Amino acid sequence: MAKVPISLDKLADQFGPHPAHTPPGGWQDESRNSAERLVKTHCCFCGQQCGIQLKVRGNQVIGFEPWEEFPFNEGKLCPKGVKRYMQGGHPDRLLDPLMRTPNGFRKAKWDEALDFTANRLRDIQQKYGKDSVAIYGGASLISEKSYLLGKFARVALGTRHIDYNGRLCMVSAGTAYKLAFGVDRSPLPWGDIAMAQVALVAGANVAECAPITTDYLWRCRDAGGKLIIVDPRMTPICRNADMYLPVRPGTDLALYMGLLHVILRDGLERRDFISAHTSGFEPVAESVRAWDPRTAAEKTGVPPESIERAAHLFAKAERAVVLHARGVEHQSKGVENCLALINLCLATGNIGREGAGCAMITGQGNGQGGREHGQKCDQLPGQRSVSDPEARAHIAKVWGISPEEIPQAGYSAVEIMEAIHRGEIRALLSACFNPLVSLPDANYTREALERLEYFGVVDFFLSETAHHADVVFPGSLQEEEEGIGCTTEGRVIHIQKAVDPPGNAKADSFVYIELARRLGKEKYFPYNSTREIYDELREASRGGHADYYGITYEKIDKNMGVFWPCPTLDHPGTPRLFENGRSFHSDGKHHFVVTEWRESGDPVSVEYPIYLTTGRVVSQYLSGTQTRRIGALLDQYPNPRVEIHPKLAEQYGIKDGDWVTVASRRSEVTLQAMVVKTIRPDTVFIPYHWPGGRSANLLTHRTLDPRSKIPEFKVSACQIKKAAAPPEWALSSGAATSAARSSA
Amino acid sequence: MHGYEFYVDPSRCIGCQSCVQACAECETHRGTSMINFDFIDRQGTTATSAYVCWHCEEPTCAMVCPADAIKKGDDGIVQSSLKPRCIGCSNCVLACPFGIPKIFPEYEQMMKCDMCYDRTSVGKRPMCATVCPSQALAYLRPEQIARRREKPTNVFQFGNQKIVTRVYMMVPAETDAVSLDVLDYMWEESYARFSQAQ
Numbered sequence: 001m002a003k004v005p006i007s008l009d010k011l012a013d014q015f016g017p018h019p020a021h022t023p024p025g026g027w028q029d030e031s032r033n034s035a036e037r038l039v040k041t042h043c044c045f046c047g048q049q050c051g052i053q054l055k056v057r058g059n060q061v062i063g064f065e066p067w068e069e070f071p072f073n074e075g076k077l078c079p080k081g082v083k084r085y086m087q088g089g090h091p092d093r094l095l096d097p098l099m100r101t102p103n104g105f106r107k108a109k110w111d112e113a114l115d116f117t118a119n120r121l122r123d124i125q126q127k128y129g130k131d132s133v134a135i136y137g138g139a140s141l142i143s144e145k146s147y148l149l150g151k152f153a154r155v156a157l158g159t160r161h162i163d164y165n166g167r168l169c170m171v172s173a174g175t176a177y178k179l180a181f182g183v184d185r186s187p188l189p190w191g192d193i194a195m196a197q198v199a200l201v202a203g204a205n206v207a208e209c210a211p212i213t214t215d216y217l218w219r220c221r222d223a224g225g226k227l228i229i230v231d232p233r234m235t236p237i238c239r240n241a242d243m244y245l246p247v248r249p250g251t252d253l254a255l256y257m258g259l260l261h262v263i264l265r266d267g268l269e270r271r272d273f274i275s276a277h278t279s280g281f282e283p284v285a286e287s288v289r290a291w292d293p294r295t296a297a298e299k300t301g302v303p304p305e306s307i308e309r310a311a312h313l314f315a316k317a318e319r320a321v322v323l324h325a326r327g328v329e330h331q332s333k334g335v336e337n338c339l340a341l342i343n344l345c346l347a348t349g350n351i352g353r354e355g356a357g358c359a360m361i362t363g364q365g366n367g368q369g370g371r372e373h374g375q376k377c378d379q380l381p382g383q384r385s386v387s388d389p390e391a392r393a394h395i396a397k398v399w400g401i402s403p404e405e406i407p408q409a410g411y412s413a414v415e416i417m418e419a420i421h422r423g424e425i426r427a428l429l430s431a432c433f434n435p436l437v438s439l440p441d442a443n444y445t446r447e448a449l450e451r452l453e454y455f456g457v458v459d460f461f462l463s464e465t466a467h468h469a470d471v472v473f474p475g476s477l478q479e480e481e482e483g484i485g486c487t488t489e490g491r492v493i494h495i496q497k498a499v500d501p502p503g504n505a506k507a508d509s510f511v512y513i514e515l516a517r518r519l520g521k522e523k524y525f526p527y528n529s530t531r532e533i534y535d536e537l538r539e540a541s542r543g544g545h546a547d548y549y550g551i552t553y554e555k556i557d558k559n560m561g562v563f564w565p566c567p568t569l570d571h572p573g574t575p576r577l578f579e580n581g582r583s584f585h586s587d588g589k590h591h592f593v594v595t596e597w598r599e600s601g602d603p604v605s606v607e608y609p610i611y612l613t614t615g616r617v618v619s620q621y622l623s624g625t626q627t628r629r630i631g632a633l634l635d636q637y638p639n640p641r642v643e644i645h646p647k648l649a650e651q652y653g654i655k656d657g658d659w660v661t662v663a664s665r666r667s668e669v670t671l672q673a674m675v676v677k678t679i680r681p682d683t684v685f686i687p688y689h690w691p692g693g694r695s696a697n698l699l700t701h702r703t704l705d706p707r708s709k710i711p712e713f714k715v716s717a718c719q720i721k722k723a724a725a726p727p728e729w730a731l732s733s734g735a736a737t738s739a740a741r742s743s744a
Numbered sequence: 745m746h747g748y749e750f751y752v753d754p755s756r757c758i759g760c761q762s763c764v765q766a767c768a769e770c771e772t773h774r775g776t777s778m779i780n781f782d783f784i785d786r787q788g789t790t791a792t793s794a795y796v797c798w799h800c801e802e803p804t805c806a807m808v809c810p811a812d813a814i815k816k817g818d819d820g821i822v823q824s825s826l827k828p829r830c831i832g833c834s835n836c837v838l839a840c841p842f843g844i845p846k847i848f849p850e851y852e853q854m855m856k857c858d859m860c861y862d863r864t865s866v867g868k869r870p871m872c873a874t875v876c877p878s879q880a881l882a883y884l885r886p887e888q889i890a891r892r893r894e895k896p897t898n899v900f901q902f903g904n905q906k907i908v909t910r911v912y913m914m915v916p917a918e919t920d921a922v923s924l925d926v927l928d929y930m931w932e933e934s935y936a937r938f939s940q941a942q
Binding site: 022027028032063064066068075076077078079081082083207208211212214215218221222223234235236237238239240618619632633636646656674675676677678 | 755756757758759760761762764765766768769771774775786787788789790791792869871874875876877878879891892893
């Protein structure tokens with residue numbers, strides 16, 4: 001049913017990605033006209049959600065101006081933020097609903113696309129049951145849209161299967177923080193990073209994935225702070241590290257248990273803090289006893305002396321922070337890795353004070369807000385558990401249904417794709433998600449998409465996944481619908497609407513409201529604006545951990561953001577979550593949680609002897625649907641390259657620029673080598689933003705963390721060899737065009 | 745902006761090229777970036793550097809210009825070449841010890857960083873230093889830069905040419921001037937100078 005209707009080249013000719021190199025109106029012409037207004041809003045391209053002003057003229061975003069008053073980034077922007085406005089007036093923008101035909105996609109009227117979709121969903125649910133339909137959401141959506149998607153799935157469709165692409169991002173950290181602290185949020189405002197005496201950065205390529213955070217680390221060092229970085233690659237910030245620990249992929253847990261071992265062995269723990277504010281210390285102390293520096297070193301490849309020294313640096317600091325990101329979280333023991341870092345903070349009393357604590361660096365634009373209000377398979381709004389009877393009763397009341405009508409927890413994102421593959425889920429409606437590029441084992445994802453009986457996509461550009469759709473609804477860019485987001489700090493921010501969606505494109509919320517109406521559920525979706533959705537979200541979140549009740553759009557504007565929880569209209573918000581000994585667990589304590597070592601789900605072997613790890617580059621965002629359409633960003637890094645240490649390269653006769661085939665137990669890709677001394681010689685790295693034959697996720701595997709269900713993107717086994725000839729993708733029009741333009 | 749100075753610190757640069765992208769947004773050279781950006785030796789290191797024009801007190805580019813097309817204003821800013829005068833000879837490109845000026849064939853003139861004259865002249869910070877995520881390029885007051893580990897210098901020794909610049913380079917705290925000549929660091933050389941003076 002959902003095979004790609006025409007050749008990929010033909011689709012690419014029609015829908016792109018065509019990299020836009022000039023702003024709407026060209027550099028010299030219309031775009032020189034001055035802006036009619038500046039709209040204070042936020043960047044859409046990562047979890048930091050920097051403040052930015054969009055220049056608007058007519059119904060067109062024509063440029064940007066730094067927003068220096070916004071306290072988080074004070075005008076700073078990475079190249080993605082600088083060029084984000086180039087999405088405005090983009091030639092690839094979807095301006096009409098599309099419906100598939102045997103000859104490709106044709107334009108359709110909204111009524112036709114919506115009626116067709118509602119009928120198909122109804123038929124499929126009647127035939128196979130409610131749970132045969134699934135919803136995919138995205139963490140780049142404003143919180144109102146993600147709230148609406150959760151309600152749409154549970155109320156309009158009555159399916160338990162809704163999950164989102166944050167499953168590929170923040171769930172390991174979220175699960176760990178809930179276990180340890182009872183709440184899923186970075187507990188400190190970013191200003192605390194600059195006040196720390198030691199910053200331990202674990203599996204976080206800050207320079208490329210959270211560039212603005214770099215300045216906080218540099219200010220920490222300016223004040224005498226020491227920087228310890230753990231990464232299999234020397235990322236750009238490593239140049240200024242006081243200690244660099246080159247951990248072997250997938251062995252982070254051993255390192256952190258080793259650090260705690262040294263701290264406890266040498267009596268550097270804070271007993272007073274442990275007894276006053278924590279529980280579960282003794283079993284954790286017991287669990288690290290075997291992890292002496294020598295044992296940890298053998299597992300991790302980090303010298304025992306470095307483990308000793310890092311442990312002492314960290315534990316002897318008055319104030320220490322830990323920053324962690326996907327490097328530790330994208331593992332089948334992602335939750336354990338985060339817990340081990342939290343255990344380090346708890347053991348040394350580094351929680352709930354200025355300049356101390358642990359923080360997760362949120363990945364997606366609204367990665368924090370997008371996971372709080374109901375598009376996660378196991379959560380209801382306000383960070384409530386879907387299995388908690390009290391939470392169900394509260395949400396049912398807000399929604400005007402009975403608690404029994406709220407479905408129980410459904411499958412997570414990868415599990416949904418697996419259920420599609422085995423025929424259990426027959427229909428999928430996907431928004432803001434490009435699983436063909438972003439899920440592991442891309443060939444498997446393609447097979448699954450081809451089996452769908454109905455596939456609907458809401459997006460503003462035709463993503464590679466949308467090639468498989470029956471219906472594509474032309475949705476809205478972030479700047480085309482008003483709403484809120486929540487940043488990596490836990491700061492709730494206001495996303496301003498700058499322009500209307502162009503052509504016949506509509507705000508995303510229109511799609512779900514209209515589908516709900518056609519499914520006979522209009523009385524539950526009576527909204528005229530996202531503000532009305534937000535007011536309901538505030539009520540729904542009330543009393544939950546992520547309590548937004550006291551946060552209004554106006555209050556956000558006045559205060560440059562408000563940190564949740566904020567339970568009442570006169571509440572100032574909560575920048576530092578655990579201040580004054582506060583805990584979100586009912587026993588009033590933070591919980592030590594025991595972590596246990598286990599191997600990766602795709603172990604290296606004689607046949608596949610090299611570690612493969614994947615990640616991002618600074619100029620691209622996630623699956624590239626947006627940023628591969630912005631010429632200046634593509635020019636910065638046009639195609640994925642495989643990073644190989646000279647020692648490994650020499651072993652295989654590979655030189656910089658050679659074509660190299662990287663093969664895993666799933667598939668293979670052929671990319672150009674980038675021979676660099678900045679990566680461990682037992683590891684290769686490929687950024688994952690590209691589709692088709694360039695996709696790093698052809699190689700990755702579907703092993704999930706058992707608790708967070710995050711895939712193990714950071715650890716696969718592979719083999720490499722020098723390729724005889726360039727691969728097919730390098731000869732196709734799309735790649736050639738971007739390469740030619742970058743050299744021009 | 746009064747009281748603000750421009751500081752460059754390659755040790756903080758993370759190679760993101762936000763400066764390069766933002767510079768191309770300028771009203772006076774739209775679509776073209778004036779930032780000099782380099783991966784210094786990507787095979788060996790992630791080190792990168794992003795430079796603006798140093799705006800020399802006695803600009804070499806202006807001194808070697810046969811057409812008198814390069815002017816320094818009272819504010820100390822060395823402007824791009826005057827288009828009616830510039831003959832595109834590249835003397836400035838070859839002579840600048842920092843390698844800053846470039847000839848843009850499409851504009852038929854030498855253009856370079858003018859420290860965002862359109863912004864700084866109306867009380868805004870230069871675009872690159874405003875957006876720079878790591879503040880490797882920074883436009884700050886001296887008391888703000890004094891909080892950093894490194895210290896600023898604007899004296900450079902290139903062979904026999906001593907250059908004083910408007911833009912500051914952040915250097916290790918014990919450094920007063922940047923010399924790129926090994927001889928200046930050698931004991932034998934200082935001994936030789938001493939014995940010659942005898």
